Amino acid sequence: MSITFVPASGTPRAIGRAHGEALAVPLRAFLDDGLARLNHLLAAPVTAEALLPSTAAYRAAVTAALPDLAEEVAGLAEGAGISEDEAWLLQLRREIMGYSKIPTAGDCTTWARAAGPGGRTPVLAQTVDLNGNLDDHISVLRIARAGSPRRSLVLSFAGLLGYLGLNSDGLAVGLNLVLGGDWRPGVPPYLAIRHLLDTAATVDEALKILAGLPLASSRSLMLCDHERALYVEVLGGELRVTEPETGLAAHTNHFLHPDFAPADELNVFARNSSVRRLRAAGEGLAELPPQAGPEDHFALLSRPPVCVPDRGDIRAERTVAAVVLLPAAGTLHIRPGDPSRSGTQVFAL
Incomplete structure (x- = not known):
């Protein structure tokens, strides 16, 4: 592909x-x-x-x-x-x-590991689960803005300016859909992620910038740099940050922060899928050795329930790509389509 x-x-x-x-x-x-x-x-x-x-x-x-x-x-x-x-x-x-309370099978499983013991290097990995059969419109953008030494690699679908990616300062950003609150005119999270890659050098800078944006809708963003791995959940213009002490962070499609969990609008079928994928991601991530490489992460991204199969319905989310970002190396590794059936392609800053 x-x-x-x-x-x-x-x-x-x-x-x-x-x-x-x-x-x-x-x-x-x-x-x-x-x-x-x-x-x-x-x-x-x-x-x-x-x-x-x-x-x-x-x-x-x-x-x-x-x-x-x-x-x-x-x-x-x-x-x-x-x-x-x-x-x-x-x-x-x-x-x-927008969002509606309809049964769905998945909408991204994301994790990140901060640098740590045993030579563990930072990594952010995720499936991209979308409806609309968008695996036929995948692009990778390498952005170099005039007047700035910063460079970015951005995964894009069908003309999007942003979706997920990393920059030359060593910041990586991924995302999960979470459902709650009122969606209203503002900055779509996809564009917010692109703005973070354009302007932030660290997780701390990204959090400060994110807090100042009028975000349009609920999401969870996974942030990883040379030292930190965390996720920030967005609901109704408010943010909640969770940074596990282990340096291992995982997220799927239900709110995890106790302040936001009561406002979750995910239907019961989708929540069951989200819980299963979160458990599988957390357990699989904990078992990966400190020096696990991209192919080790792809092995986990390619297994059910993390990998969501094609059910032949354009309206249903399925895994249309899997991505492994290495912030320190400045590389984006991607398997388009079903990652259990495709080879890895690598893009570098």
Whole structure:
């Protein structure tokens, strides 16, 4: 399965333009496929015109908080030959879908290990569980912003400016969907993650930046640098940080912090899956030797229940990729599609 590699450098607009030019043909096809596949996933069909008020509200919020990324979206539109409204739709698909209490099989299993005894090096690993069959639109962006020595590797799907990744300072960021609170116009977590990779050198800096963003929706973000591994849960604009003393952190799709757990909106079927995957991840992570490499992590990422199989339903989440990030080495290791059936591809800063 192919992964498009996009090296992009310069001003935000130039970075967006390079991204758009590299993916012009597949992005046009994606937008024409049931309106970025939204109409294959939503209970009732929508039109681009009907979505304009919602996308405009999110666009205004992002432009106010993160003007550089808004400029990059404009460049993406230019490079791909699509409208700016279409480029924003690509950034906002998950926010538009919102959340509903429907049975689901999974939505990412994530863990991180801080440096520690026995030569343990920092690592962040996760499955990417999405609906919409998005494993045919995987890209890796290598971002080099003008005026900054920082470089980033970003995993992207179908024109997203951000999803997960790492930067040259040794900060890695992953994520899990958690459901709760009111989702409202603001900065989508995918774009927030990209902003962290652009601007933060450490977990501590990332937490401070994250606290100042008007986040649009609930998520859990896994953060890892040379010294720390933790997750921060987001609900209704509030943050809760959990940093295990063991240096081993794992998360799936239900809130773990006691302040947020009562507000969890995950349905019982999805919660059962989330609990099983969290247990399997925690036990598997604890058993990995200190010097475990990417392939050792992929072995765990590829096993059920961590790896969620394809049930033949485009509306159901399944594992569309597995990723191992090595912050100290500056490498992103990825297996596209079902990781038990694909080989590892490596991208370097």
